[in-house]
Amino acid sequence: MSSADIEIKKLKKVYYKDKMEIPVLAGLDLSISAGEFVALMGPSGSGKSTLLHLIGGLDTATAGSVRVGESLLETMSEAQLTSWRSRHVGFIFQMYHLVPVLTAAQNVELPLLLFKMKSSERKERVKTALTIVGLGDRMDHRPNQLSGGQEQRVAIARAIVTDPDVILADEPTGDLDAKTSEEILNLLNLLNEEFGKTILMVTHDPKAAAHAKKTVHLEKGQLEREEFSNRQPMAAAR
Amino acid sequence: MALPLSYNWRNLFVRKLSTSLTFSVVSIIVAVLSILLSFAAGINDSLRSTGNPANIIVLRTGATAESTSLIKPDEANRVLQAPGIAQDDKGRTLASQELCAQTTLPRKDGRGIANVCVRGVDEIAFTIHKEVRLIEGRLFNVGQMEVIVGKAAQERYKHLALGEIVPMGRSGDRAYKVVGVFEADGSAVESEIWGPRTSIMDSFRRTFLSSVIVQVKDAGLAREAIDYLQGPAVRLKAKSETEYYEDLTSKTREIVVLTSVLITLMGIGAVFAVANTMYAAVDSRRREIAMLRTIGFVRRSIITAFVLESLLICMSACVCGLIIAALVSSMISKQDFLSDTTWTVLAYDLKMTPWTIGTALALAAAVGVIGGLAPAVRASRTKVIEALRKA
Ligand SMILES: Nc1ncnc2c1ncn2[C@@H]1O[C@H](COP(=O)(O)OP(=O)(O)OP(=O)(O)O)[C@@H](O)[C@H]1O
Ligand SMILES: [Mg+2]
Numbered sequence: 122m123s124s125a126d127i128e129i130k131k132l133k134k135v136y137y138k139d140k141m142e143i144p145v146l147a148g149l150d151l152s153i154s155a156g157e158f159v160a161l162m163g164p165s166g167s168g169k170s171t172l173l174h175l176i177g178g179l180d181t182a183t184a185g186s187v188r189v190g191e192s193l194l195e196t197m198s199e200a201q202l203t204s205w206r207s208r209h210v211g212f213i214f215q216m217y218h219l220v221p222v223l224t225a226a227q228n229v230e231l232p233l234l235l236f237k238m239k240s241s242e243r244k245e246r247v248k249t250a251l252t253i254v255g256l257g258d259r260m261d262h263r264p265n266q267l268s269g270g271q272e273q274r275v276a277i278a279r280a281i282v283t284d285p286d287v288i289l290a291d292e293p294t295g296d297l298d299a300k301t302s303e304e305i306l307n308l309l310n311l312l313n314e315e316f317g318k319t320i321l322m323v324t325h326d327p328k329a330a331a332h333a334k335k336t337v338h339l340e341k342g343q344l345e346r347e348e349f350s351n352r353q354p355m356a357a358a359r
Numbered sequence: 360m361a362l363p364l365s366y367n368w369r370n371l372f373v374r375k376l377s378t379s380l381t382f383s384v385v386s387i388i389v390a391v392l393s394i395l396l397s398f399a400a401g402i403n404d405s406l407r408s409t410g411n412p413a414n415i416i417v418l419r420t421g422a423t424a425e426s427t428s429l430i431k432p433d434e435a436n437r438v439l440q441a442p443g444i445a446q447d448d449k450g451r452t453l454a455s456q457e458l459c460a461q462t463t464l465p466r467k468d469g470r471g472i473a474n475v476c477v478r479g480v481d482e483i484a485f486t487i488h489k490e491v492r493l494i495e496g497r498l499f500n501v502g503q504m505e506v507i508v509g510k511a512a513q514e515r516y517k518h519l520a521l522g523e524i525v526p527m528g529r530s531g532d533r534a535y536k537v538v539g540v541f542e543a544d545g546s547a548v549e550s551e552i553w554g555p556r557t558s559i560m561d562s563f564r565r566t567f568l569s570s571v572i573v574q575v576k577d578a579g580l581a582r583e584a585i586d587y588l589q590g591p592a593v594r595l596k597a598k599s600e601t602e603y604y605e606d607l608t609s610k611t612r613e614i615v616v617l618t619s620v621l622i623t624l625m626g627i628g629a630v631f632a633v634a635n636t637m638y639a640a641v642d643s644r645r646r647e648i649a650m651l652r653t654i655g656f657v658r659r660s661i662i663t664a665f666v667l668e669s670l671l672i673c674m675s676a677c678v679c680g681l682i683i684a685a686l687v688s689s690m691i692s693k694q695d696f697l698s699d700t701t702w703t704v705l706a707y708d709l710k711m712t713p714w715t716i717g718t719a720l721a722l723a724a725a726v727g728v729i730g731g732l733a734p735a736v737r738a739s740r741t742k743v744i745e746a747l748r749k750a
Contacts, residue, residue, distance in 0.1 A: 174744050179653060200657065207655020214747060218650035222369035232654045234362065279654070 124317045125190030125209065125286035127153040127176060132185035134171055145171050147342030148185060155190075155286075158313040158320045160330035163339035169323040170291055172339065176321065177210050177289045178202040190286050207235045211280030211318075213290035217272045219264040219279075225251060226260040229278045236283070250278040254308060270301035277308060281318070288312065290322040294329050306332040361660055362651075367668040374640055381629075381636040382676045385726060388625045389680025389719045390687070393711065395618040396718060397688050400710040410600030412578040413445075414487060417571040417588055418596045425459040425476075429567040434595060438571045441587045443580035447486055453574035455484040458556060460563040462527045464516040475512060476551045477527060479559030487574050490546060491553075496521050496539030501555045504562075507539035509549035519552070527552075528562035535562075572600070626726055633730025637669050641738040648738050649746035658739035665738045669731025670724065677723030684719075685711055 134146040145168040153159050161169050174180040175187055178194050179202075187194040192205055219228050226247050233243045251257050254274040264272055273293060280288055290309065294302035310332055312318045322333060330336045331350050338345040371378050417438050422428035430438075435456050445453045458479035463472045482501065485491060499505035506527075508519045518525040524534045535554060543549050560566070575584050581599050588597035598606075641648070648661055688711055 170748070177653075179747075180744055203652070203655055203657050206653065212653050214650075216646070216747075218646055218653075218747070220366065220647055220650075222373060223366060227363070227365075231362075231651070235655050 123284060123286050124155040124319050126155040126157075127151070127287065127319065127321070128186075128188045129176070130186045132172075132175065132187060133183045134168065134175065134180075135183045144342055146175075146182075146185075149339075149342065149344050151337065151344055153319060153321060155319055156313070156317045157335065158309070158333045159322070160333035160336040161321060161323045161339060162325065162327075162330055162336055165325075167339045168342060169339055173289050173291050173321065173323055176287075177212060178206050207232060208283065209286045211283065211285040211288045213273070213276055213280050213288065213293045215292040215295040217264070217269075217276045219272055219275055221264050224261045224263055225256060225267065225275045225278075228264070228275055229282050232279060232283045246282055247278075250282040251275070253281065253311075254278045268301075269297055270304060273297065273301075273305055274308065277305070277312075281312060281316075285318075287319040287321065290320065292323055292325065294324065294326065299328075302326070302329060361667075362656070362664045364667065364671075367664060367671050370640065370644075370668060371672060374636070374643070377636045377639055378672060381632045381672055382679070384629050384632045385673050385676035385723060386680040386683065388622065388629050388726075389677045389723055390683040391625070392618065392622050392722060393681055393684030393715050393719050394687055395614060395621070396715040397684065397711050399614040399618065400712050400715060410602075410604040411489070411574070412599050412601045413575050413581060414600035415441075415573050415575065415581060415584055415588070415597050416600055416603050417573065417593075418569075418598075420589075420594060420596045422596060425569045426461070428569050428596075430456075430569065430571060430595065431567055434593065435568055435571050437593050438573060438588060438595065440592070441573060441575075441584040443575040443577070443584050445574050445576040447483075451483060453483065453487055455480060455487045455572045456556065456568050457484065457570050457572065458560055458563070458565055458567075459569040460559060460565065462531075462552070464518060464525070467515055467517055473516065475516060477506070477559060477563075478548075478551050478553045479556035480553055481556050484553075484572075487572050488543070488548070490544045491541050491548060492543070493539050493541050496537075499538055499553070499555055502557065503555065504533060504535050504558060505538045506535045506552050506554040507541050508537055508553075509551050510540055510542045511549040512552060513540055515550075525552075529564045533562040622722065626722060629726045630730040633669055633673065633726055634734055636672070637665060637731050637734035638737070640668065641665065641734045641741075644738075645741050645746040648741045649743045652741065652743045653747065661739040661741075662732075662735040665735035666728060666731045669735070670727035673723040673727030673730075674720075677719055680723075681711075681716060681719055 129149065129151040131148045131150065132146050133144075133148050136143040136145060149172075161172065163169050171180070175182050175194075176189065178197070182195060185195075189209065192209065194202065197205060220231070223231075229247045229250050230243055233246060248257065248260070251260055254277050256271060256274050256278065259267065259271060264275070267275065288309075293309070294305050297305060306329055309320055309322065313320050320333075322329070324330050331352060334350060334352065336348045336350065417430070418425065418428040419430060439452055439454050447453060460477045460479070461474045462477050464475050465472050485498075493507065494510065496507065499507055506525070513519040519537055521537055521540065523537050525537060527533050527535050541549075541553070573584070575581050585597040585599065587593065588595055651661065652658075
């Protein structure tokens with residue numbers, strides 16, 4: 122059960138398209154402490170996904186600094202970032218991105234294949250992760266035999282199976298109905314509260330954002346305002 | 360650690376049409392290659408250069424085959440004057456005058472009749488053709504209506520069982536008795552019938568010979584003897600037996616060359632088919648690849664996975680192609696091959712040699728790697744962030 126803080130300083134990202142500069146992030150600062158659950162909101166095209174990709178080491182910044190735990194991402198090569206991602210970050214996407222030909226268990230096992238690990242230990246971990254997301258009885262189902270909500274649970278299990286420090290979720294409930302969204306968000310709360318994971322979640326839905334402890338708004342390349350929700354921890358609510 | 364093979368295997372079944380088309384193309388190529396190579400191996404086997412370099416085959420000048428060669432008895436006698444001809448311990452000159460006549464015999468498999476070479480020889484022929492050995496029965500008696508038959512001929516044609524009477528001769532009215540069976544190291548001679556020269560010449564009403572084979576004391580003397588035979592004193596065509604067999608096997612080389620050209624062309628086609636299938640696979644799985652890269656698979660793993668997938672199609676197609684080839688080979692084994700040298704048929708088998716199988720495996724692997732590499736590299740260069748965006 123590991124967790125890390127995130128510190129972003131003067132982060133700039135400029136895209137170039139046909140020699141045109143498209144400024145997306147204009148030197149923003151953001152700190153997220155270890156074990157925090159932060160929601161990121163903002164209009165479409167404001168750069169939420171871009172920010173998430175920069176924190177996850179999928180993209181490199183034009184300027185500025187991103188530190189996740191001990192790691193300073195701007196100092197790392199592409200190969201180093203790839204290996205770092207496999208150890209420290211769990212990604213959750215709106216589209217789930219499961220491999221359709223593999224079973225739920227095999228999908229969850231994928232990130233573990235990058236580690237030196239006995240097959241029996243992998244199986245054990247996969248089972249644990251799927252049990253946490255409530256799919257212990259769906260191990261051998263293919264994605265097309267699962268509902269959208271179940272697919273997203275499998276994706277979450279895949280994101281946590283390596284015990285990452287941070288979980289980055291890009292509109293994880295964007296494709297789900299209200300009830301299923303609620304279940305997925307409760308699962309994220311569980312990961313945050315029971316397992317202490319640092320979570321940054323992009324969302325358009327204020328109800329989803331209400332599950333986070335803090336919401337930040339991205340607009341015109343800057344973080345505009347922060348709100349703290351008055352949400353009670355799940356444990357306390359029970 | 361790499362992606363599990365089951366990942367690749369199952370993906371093959373996702374794009375069934377494209378995969379099965381490529382699978383068929385590669386199977387067919389492998390089958391064609393294996394059959395043609397088995398064909399070549401079979402011919403090579405029966406035309407194997409068993410020739411003795413000290414034996415010189417003499418034909419009429421201009422004759423390309425024994426059947427078109429006519430040698431008059433006085434010409435045959437002049438052949439004996441060639442320098443360096445050996446004698447056996449009984450003092451007989453090692454020269455075999457031979458007549459190659461044709462008779463027609465029904466095939467055992469019921470597929471019509473075939474031209475079979477009937478060779479009239481003297482006793483000395485068995486000293487010169489050392490590879491000819493009786494394996495059953497006895498030798499024919501000179502002056503009798505008796506023949507011995509090659510092992511391959513007996514297997515393939517009717518009326519050639521030991522003790523059977525086989526009608527032959529110019530009008531097919533001379534009854535010869537089969538008294539023996541011979542083998543000859545699997546060479547073409549095994550498809551022939553041998554009988555006493557005088558009887559055969561009489562039965563086929565022939566006064567000319569087809570060929571004379573002389574043996575020189577030492578292979579080194581062959582050149583001089585050949586020059587003499589082709590020179591003004593004799594004016595016949597002379598070739599060492601090794602050369603003669605080599606000319607026959609050039610047929611095999613032609614097949615191998617033809618096969619190589621054909622297979623290269625088909626192989627190029629197959630590479631494109633494989634590349635096409637794999638490009639389609641890569642394009643339809645861009646997001647999946649992006650996800651794999653996101654969770655930490657390096658470019659090399661992606662390349663390996665797609666090349667493996669391409670190899671998987673090609674190698675399983677190779678196995679299928681080899682099975683087809685083996686079935687076809689067993690169906691048309693003991694195929695007839697009309698020898699353009701004697702205008703009679705030679706018997707041979709299609710042989711699936713380890714070399715054939717090895718060549719097929721190598722071809723399939725090459726097609727898989729070459730066809731799969733470019734798509735695999737494209738896969739590894741998938742722009743992760745773009746691929747992850749909503750459609
Ligand atoms: N590769 C690129 N080249 C040029 N412009 C890009 C590229 N990637 C993103 N952009 C631009 O950057 C901006 C931010 O994109 P981003 O995907 O981060 O927005 P977002 O806030 O996640 O939007 P949404 O809510 O629709 O997901 C957009 O205007 C987009 O067009
Ligand atoms: Mg986005």
